[in-house]
């Protein structure tokens with residue numbers, strides 16, 4: 018316990034200030050350790066004369082008497098001794114000593130100090146009470162003191178406890194924190210599961226890639242759509258996936274391109290991508306790519322979301338179809354047609370070229386429809402629509418205008434109104450023929466005819482679309498009035514032209530059988546003016562029109578297909594002339610023009626063979642003149658046909674060389690013998706350095722390919738001299754002889770031979 022020194026007791030105010038005289042005595046010898054103020058006052062000694070003396074020394078009895086009193090007190094079980102005290106003034110007073118050990122004190126002699134309260138015998142009870150009270154107070158004080166110590170300790174303990182508690186709290190918090198973290202982790206995992214479930218449930222394609230373009234997470238839809246089941250796509254790049262899933266090779270390559278575009282754009286990138294699936298090879302997705310960047314600008318990752326818009330696209334096109342197309346025939350409707358006419362008008366204004374509008378109305382369709390039923394009427398309209406479409410080029414439009422009316426829009430036909438009208442007429446003729454072919458319906462064939470009204474674009478009088486359509490309609494009614502199954506032009510001059518042409522066509526059909534055609538020959542001479550060859554050129558001697566130039570009738574023949582008959586006739590006539598020249602002892606090479614249609618017609622080689630056999634002509638003296646266009650058109654077939662004919666000995670010449678798109682590359686592949694320089698170059702060559710340069714180039718090409726050259730349209734000596742200076746060649750032109758009846762040239766040839774043999 019805590020040690021309180023006896024002197025310290027005096028510090029206690031209850032001892033020091035108490036009214037009762039009190040002494041602190043050492044146990045055993047009863048030496049006075051301390052005395053309070055009341056005690057010093059009672060004895061009359063100052064404290065220093067009291068402290069240190071024994072109680073016995075102050076007692077006015079001898080030691081035996083004192084021992085006797087103590088024994089007596091023990092016997093009487095008294096707590097006090099009655100001992101007479103000698104005061105400083107010499108007086109003796111009977112004093113009762115109430116002593117009691119003072120708890121919590123320790124003296125030098127060991128054991129607690131004895132507190133003695135002195136009481137005059139007269140005030141015994143009072144003293145007793147005072148002792149009890151005092152003891153209580155003192156002890157309380159000591160106890161309080163002790164308690165304070167205890168309290169200190171307990172505070173310490175409390176502090177410790179607090180520390181422990183705080184520690185515990187920290188631990189608890191830490192634990193809570195860990196728990197929290199676990200909770201957060203759990204929540205995150207939970208959230209991730211929710212998220213995964215959510216994106217897996219999404220009917221969209223979702224994919225996350227890292228900053229290096231590696232695939233990190235893909236939802237179930239994407240796995241299905243991209244065929245990634247069973248493929249370890251994790252951490253793969255687009256091009257690796259293209260290797261692993263060949264079905265989507267193109268998809269992943271396209272994805273790589275749009276990924277890069279998104280990175281470059283550094284913001285949300287949207288594109289439409291074709292992502293086929295085994296169920297639908299035409300699936301289209303609306304793909305959104307969100308590139309993510311780190312604060313330092315480096316690539317962090319990319320979110321890709323793709324929505325299947327195949328159905329929406331189909332719906333869009335269905336809406337468009339309904340808005341712009343006729344549901345029965347699937348042809349553009351009036352609305353789309355108007356749009357296209359507006360475009361054609363704008364194009365015509367820009368290019369200065371003409372187009373045409375044809376209004377086709379079926380004759381007696383209403384009667385047919387009522388008599389045979391609407392279902393059959395619908396089938397007929399569909400069939401007509403197909404035939405009309407078959408008559409046109411891709412750039413043209415066939416629209417259903419309503420009921421049994423169709424409109425054909427032919428943009429960009431020719432730069433001359435007359436030529437455009439010719440072409441429109443020829444399309445109209447084709448349409449009329451196509452529509453007129455029988456339609457097999459159920460058990461019988463149905464036949465309809467069409468009345469066609471034509472107008473040209475642009476057109477001086479009609480500026481609006483409505484005006485143009487009105488004109489075509491007016492022309493169509495004129496066709497109806499003229500007895501139906503007709504073609505009429507709105508423009509009277511075009512109508513006149515077309516009629517004239519139509520008449521020409523009619524006459525041309527009979528020209529061969531009526532023997533109105535002739536083959537003229539134009540000589541091809543060498544530098545010495547010697548006739549070396551001749552070109553056979555067709556002429557038409559019309560009974561009323563007179564001599565019709567080929568530039569008038571050959572195009573009509575080409576358009577109508579009559580060229581096949583005319584061409585075959587020309588070939589036969591040329592071969593006859595060849596055989597005739599040979600028989601006359603003046604063998605000569607003859608060139609004949611072969612039109613593309615004629616050349617590409619199946620059986621051409623067989624026909625040539627037949628003609629050669631029939632006429633007995635030497636094929637090695639026959640040259641076929643073909644145009645550059647013919648050659649380019651179907652190069653493989655051309656080479657094959659030419660090669661077969663070359664094997665017979667036939668020569669080939671490229672006519673009008675330089676006006677087309679010949680290139681050395683394909684010229685080399687062709688089995689040709691000759692180039693004919695077009696007359697347009699020859700005519701200005703002496704004065705125009707461009708033409709001169711072109712001729713030099715053609716001559717260089719010919720020399721390189723070891724080809725003969727014929728210069729066409731040589732009209733002046735100057736032109737001939739110009740050419741002679743450059744290279745050896747044959748000359749054809751008015752300077753040396755116009756095309757003339759064969760007899761004339763054959764006679765000149767014979768004369769030339771006579772002259773030559775005379776001079777040799």
Ligand SMILES: Nc1nc2c(ncn2[C@@H]2O[C@H](COP(=O)(O)O[C@H]3[C@@H](O)[C@H](n4cnc5c(=O)[nH]c(N)nc54)O[C@@H]3COP(=O)(O)O)[C@@H](O)[C@H]2O)c(=O)[nH]1
Pocket residue numbers: 539552553554555566567568571584587609610611612642672673696729730731732749750751752756
């Ligand atoms: N498919 C066939 N086409 C033929 C046939 N016969 C002729 N044609 C083609 O018709 C076009 C015009 O021919 P044509 O009016 O006979 O003109 C030829 C010559 O007369 C003319 N020429 C000849 N020399 C001169 C000249 O010095 N000056 C000048 N202004 N013209 C001249 O050139 C035409 C030669 O034609 P080509 O060698 O074929 O180019 C014409 O395109 C013929 O091809 C036929 O039977 N079948």
